[in-house]
Amino acid sequence: MSSSTFSLSDAGAACPGDARPCATSAADLPTEQSGRCSSCAMRNICMPAGLDAQAYARLDEVICTSRRVARGDSLFRAGTPFHSIYAVRVGSFKTVVAHPDGRQQVTRFDLAGDALGLDGIHDDRHTCDAIALEDSVVCIIPFHRLETLCSEVRAMQRHLHKMMSGEIVRESGLMMQLGNMRADERVAAFLLNISQRMKARGYSPTEFNLRMTRDELGSYLGMKLETVSRMFSRFQREALIDARGRLVRILDLERLKAV
Amino acid sequence: MSSSTFSLSDAGAACPGDARPCATSAADLPTEQSGRCSSCAMRNICMPAGLDAQAYARLDEVICTSRRVARGDSLFRAGTPFHSIYAVRVGSFKTVVAHPDGRQQVTRFDLAGDALGLDGIHDDRHTCDAIALEDSVVCIIPFHRLETLCSEVRAMQRHLHKMMSGEIVRESGLMMQLGNMRADERVAAFLLNISQRMKARGYSPTEFNLRMTRDELGSYLGMKLETVSRMFSRFQREALIDARGRLVRILDLERLKAV
DNA sequence: CGGCGCATTGAACTTATTCAAACGATGTGG
């Protein structure tokens, strides 16, 4: 259930070399110059430890643009051609897969530092929608250029593979939740997962603001929004959490782990 | 829900060059020389189209051993060090992830031509058990050597990435099933998936022998074995299938698709 | 033949869903 990811740069930093080679697809516009991965606040979340200066320089050449996505807008949609993967720099996203009959399921919630779009590699088109849960900024990583970089820098190749494998592991953990756990266990596991990810990002692991609705959360956890709400209410009654709407404070981490 | 995979060779073909560099982990013993990917019956399942002769030659250097796994034995276990990925040449496997509390869930069923072990890349140890459902043979693909090959042959790099991405897509499809579908829909989707995979392998898409128990199938589909059994009985009653134990004949593909 | 593992079926029970109503926050227009 770890959340390995990619790249990116400090949101404020300006891009020093405007003449750097920087092709990106029209669909990714509007774009802007991004800062450097080497100085990015999310570096420790996205990148492997021990990348040397030269590797960072190469990486900065590949990831040269970023894009703003307003709350509710999509970063990409299922069926559209795949060109790039994305790293969340600011904000958060949900990804949604749709069934032909109209049903749909949230399969991910991504925070700053997480990578999106790996599903698109398989047959050169995205298989899901990525929707911003709040006004967000992503780094754009043209995939064919990343592949070139990976064939030249072994540490980057390693990292990409670990990232994709990590996604496979993450999803099989989710399948375990959906297939085996009761509603209360799933909600508890979700809260613990968010807690851990917030902690990894330097935020409080016991107090955070969920960006998704109960409906979106229910979709992710394979239950109805009413059930999610009841579980929150129950945890509140049992003094495991203090939830006021989307603001959650974890009161008893240990008992929450004990399901 | 496609099932992309890797490599391998005809089970019968002998390895011509015994002096070829062929390091493999002790855990992978007992091994034997494998044949060539270039002449493998599963080639079209595992490999990208249009790989040239030189690429196949390189691949044959990487995949030089195979291993027999008796029914019920494990190919690898959760927690053991990761060195290689595997391609099923003969037989079939289930993979099982275990929860600390003892519960476990089947997350995959692999047929000949499918690749196993990609989960282990993430942190250099396997995260699940792979158990043979019948006496089987796998090709062993030392991962660090595959990575080297991928950095040199662009088509192989492409293929590895597509394979991993395909696994991510496959799993999100599963999540959709587990999160959104009713028991009857899941069983129907499973039968259709097997049907399609049998067809891709040149077998009858309407008549096949399931290698797993109702319990294993229930675990995979997030329901109890009794529920699986009831769904089979119901489909039988409605003349969608003709099932005698594990032998399944699909009578009405269209109505089965209609859930 | 007897025993074992797996599968099927029924009936009672548990869990989550559905439907419905009401509440609270937020934002808009009068």
Add this chain to the structure above:
DNA sequence: CCACATCGTTTGAATAAGTTCAATGCGCCG
């Protein structure tokens, strides 16, 4: 500034879906 509409959330009661428990059946191997 208040009234009102909207959107998301909470809660209750009835219903449906799947589970649990238990009994029986079937096929295979020793």
